[in-house]
Amino acid sequence: MRRVLLKLSGEALAGEKKTGFDEETVTRVAVQVKEILAEGIQVAIVIGGGNFWRGRTSHAIDRTKADQIGMLATVMNCIYVSEIFRSQGMRTNVMTPFAVGAFTELFSKDRAVELLEQGEVVFFAGGTGHPYFSTDTGVVLRAIEMEADEILLAKAVDGVYDSDPKTNPDARKYDSVSIDEVVEKQLGVVDGAAAVMAKENRMPMLVFGLNGENSIAKAARGVVSGTRVTV
Numbered sequence: 001m002r003r004v005l006l007k008l009s010g011e012a013l014a015g016e017k018k019t020g021f022d023e024e025t026v027t028r029v030a031v032q033v034k035e036i037l038a039e040g041i042q043v044a045i046v047i048g049g050g051n052f053w054r055g056r057t058s059h060a061i062d063r064t065k066a067d068q069i070g071m072l073a074t075v076m077n078c079i080y081v082s083e084i085f086r087s088q089g090m091r092t093n094v095m096t097p098f099a100v101g102a103f104t105e106l107f108s109k110d111r112a113v114e115l116l117e118q119g120e121v122v123f124f125a126g127g128t129g130h131p132y133f134s135t136d137t138g139v140v141l142r143a144i145e146m147e148a149d150e151i152l153l154a155k156a157v158d159g160v161y162d163s164d165p166k167t168n169p170d171a172r173k174y175d176s177v178s179i180d181e182v183v184e185k186q187l188g189v190v191d192g193a194a195a196v197m198a199k200e201n202r203m204p205m206l207v208f209g210l211n212g213e214n215s216i217a218k219a220a221r222g223v224v225s226g227t228r229v230t231v
Contacts (some may be wrong), residue, residue, distance in 0.1 A: 003042040003116060004220050005143040006033075006152045007135075010051035010077055012210045019051050026081055030088040032216040033121060037090065041220050042116040044146055045123050047081060048135045049073025067131035074135065075100060078125035091120040097129030109145050116146070144201045146223075151205040152219045153189065158209030159226035160187050175227045179205075189229055190205035198231060205229040 006030065013023025033043055058066065070197035075096060082092040093115050095107040104125060105111070112122050127138035143151045157165060158173070162185070165171040179199045182189045189207055190198070198205065208219050208226030218225055 001042060001117075002220075002222075003038060003044070004057050004152050005044045005046065005139065005146060005148045006083070006154065006216065006220075007139045008045060008047045008154050008210070009156065010048040010073065012154065012156055013047065013077065013081065014051040021051070021077075021080055023084065026084045027088070029042075029081070029210075029216060030085045030090070032214060033052075033060070033085065035217050036220040037119060039221075042119075043121050043220070044112070044142065044148065045078070045081070045118060045121060046135065046139045046142060047074055047077040047123070047125070048156055049077060052076065061207050064107075064131040067127075067133075070135075071126045071129070074127060075104065075125040078123035079103060082121070082123050085121055091118075092123060093120055093126055094123045096126035098126060100126075105120050112146060125137060134191050134194065138191040140190065140197045140201075140203060141193045143203055144197070148155055148203070151203060152216070153205055153207045154178065154210040154216060154219075155207060156210065158212060160207050160229070162187070174227045175224070176230060179229055179231045182229060198229075202231045204231055 013026055014020055015025040049070045053070050078094045082094050086094050094104045096104040097107045099106060115122050124142045127133060127135055128141060160172040160174045160177055163171045179195055183195050206219050206228055208215050212225055
């Protein structure tokens with residue numbers, strides 16, 4: 001049984017508005033996830049919080065507090081997206097590494113695996129629950145804990161490039177790249193701590209564009225339309 005962890009960027013879910021939610025974008029994601037669930041693929045999801053909070057750009061707020069606000073932004077995103085998924089007929093569960101009243105369930109590996117095996121979509125919100133760790137680290141950590149086959153990184157760009165394609169029209173896209181090369185050349189797939197964790201635990205990734213046609217479903221099936229990051 002194939003199990004994937006899908007990472008969605010908060011900014012991508014905001015669509016053209018760049019902040020908050022774009023329901024049409026989120027619904028397109030939901031339709032694709034429903035499609036792959038029907039094929040027996042198990043799906044867990046992590047969502048960034050950048051559509052609400054970019055705390056590291058502010059020097060007026062203590063880093064720990066800024067990171068805590070960012071964690072709560074990811075909780076809001078997961079609750080919203082899980083409800084859109086439910087409107088499409090899926091069963092969902094939002095888990096956090098810290099108590100959020102009755103809003104979420106406290107993370108447990110055994111419980112999460114049980115839900116995935118029952119065909120539910122499990123959202124991992126709140127990162128690692130600790131400051132100084134990015135959403136990237138939370139993604140890799142949960143993927144390893146869930147024994148996922150692969151991390152699917154849905155981004156605004158359609159893969160990994162040797163330079164920023166937005167500023168360099170001659171930027172070259174990689175079909176495949178090693179995690180060592182990602183670190184050495186600072187290609188920005190995930191941050192350093194997450195890259196080391198992925199390497200040590202041999203967790204592969206597939207980077208692709210969220211806005212590509214049926215891109216999530218294709219990636220979940222192992223169809224490479226972006227860049228495969230090997231370990």
